[in-house]
Amino acid sequence: MAILGFLMIATFLYLVMTKKVSVLIAFALVPIVFGLIGGFRLEMGEMMLEGVQKVTPTGIMIGFSILYFGLMIDRGLFDPMIAKLIKLTKGDPLKIVMATAVITLIVALDGDGSATFMITITALLPIYKKLGMNPLILASTVALGAGVMNIIPWGGPLARAMVSLDASSSQLFNPIIIPMLSGMIWVVFVSYVLGKKERKRLGIVQWSGRGAAEETAASLEAPSAVLPKMFWFNFILTAVLVTVLIMDIMPVPVLFILAFALALIVNFPDVKKQNEQIAAHAKSMVMVCFTIFAAGIFTGVLSGTKMLDSMAVSFVSLIPDWMGPHLPALIAVISMPLSLVFSPDAFYYGVLPIVSKSAASFGIDPLEIGRAALLGNATTGFPLSPMNPSIFVLLGLCKVELGDLQKSIFLWAFGTTIVMTAVALITGAISL
Structure with a gap:
């Protein structure tokens, strides 16, 4: 299911960024195809409706x-x-x-x-x-x-991180x-x-x-x-x-x-x-x-089929043991690109708790993982993510395509995260 989820998002991004189909069509049809491949049939109707309602x-x-x-x-x-x-x-x-x-x-x-x-x-x-x-x-x-x-x-991101890590605002925000x-x-x-x-x-x-x-x-x-x-x-x-x-x-x-x-x-x-x-x-x-209603279909299937849950677990399992002591820096660097894969809820309530527990086993303060995540996930990366409905306010008012915006600022947004990560390492907000 994790592989299916990653392939589904990769297919969506490919179709949108290369302008093979419109965003609306990609949102509506891609999840149905991958849901069928995953063995889901009529039950997808409820998943899609729930996503649209949200x-x-x-x-x-x-x-x-x-x-x-x-x-x-x-x-x-x-x-x-x-x-x-x-x-x-x-x-x-x-x-x-x-x-x-x-x-x-x-x-x-x-x-x-x-x-x-x-x-x-x-x-x-x-x-x-x-x-x-x-x-x-x-x-x-x-x-x-x-x-x-x-x-x-x-x-939203910091509020989710506070709940996920049972931390206060000052513990997460003040150091960054x-x-x-x-x-x-x-x-x-x-x-x-x-x-x-x-x-x-x-x-x-x-x-x-x-x-x-x-x-x-x-x-x-x-x-x-x-x-x-x-x-x-x-x-x-x-x-x-x-x-x-x-x-x-x-x-x-x-x-x-x-x-x-x-x-x-x-x-x-x-x-x-x-x-x-x-x-x-x-x-x-x-x-x-x-387009927003079609995005609801996409996120509804992604969540309802448990692809997101599987993706979160598999992502953490891919982190090698030797990388454990460097988890804060790693999470900070990849947090922004992960916005394209995980919704804010999926990342902060699904991925973050698992990663923070893994970090604790290496003697790393889980709060460092939270701060690292905030340097990119659903922050610098949220205006690029199709998982974030508010991005369509920007696109609709400016009359620009999602793929064009992604290609225009992906590297600049990633640069924002890299700059903040470097300063966070210097100030000690996160460790290397």
């Missing part, structure tokens, strides 16, 4: 967030900010990409990957479009920033604060590299004191300084939405349904206009939501 709240949230922020972009909510940021960065793609990294690192303090993607992408995507910048650069930069910030104590800061610096450095490439491709748009654009290698019409219609209502509604989102006082799917309904009726009192507004973003909404 991702349904995420699908609803993402669907209505696309409709909501689509409406806000159409109504020009972000136009004043676009004009200000373009002037501050003087139309320089390099400065804009670096600003994207810094903004993401700040916004990601809320600990919610989906919220980080929604807030940063919807605010910055119009700027990238105005300048003709590649949305894949935006997606890559935001993904890298959100990944390293997912280490924070109120993020400095490594995490080094990861943040690395992300800003990567944004510089990516931004420099965009600057070379597009050039710089110079702005005069009157706000007019002077053409160099690119040209840009300055956004109007006049506030768009319904600006203050939309601004206050969005501010309240983000605040309640961060405070976590209402289920996020319900929150977006209510916010979109209110925004729609106030901005478009006419029913015909309401329907036109929904139709304008329906295609994006449907494709993203369908």
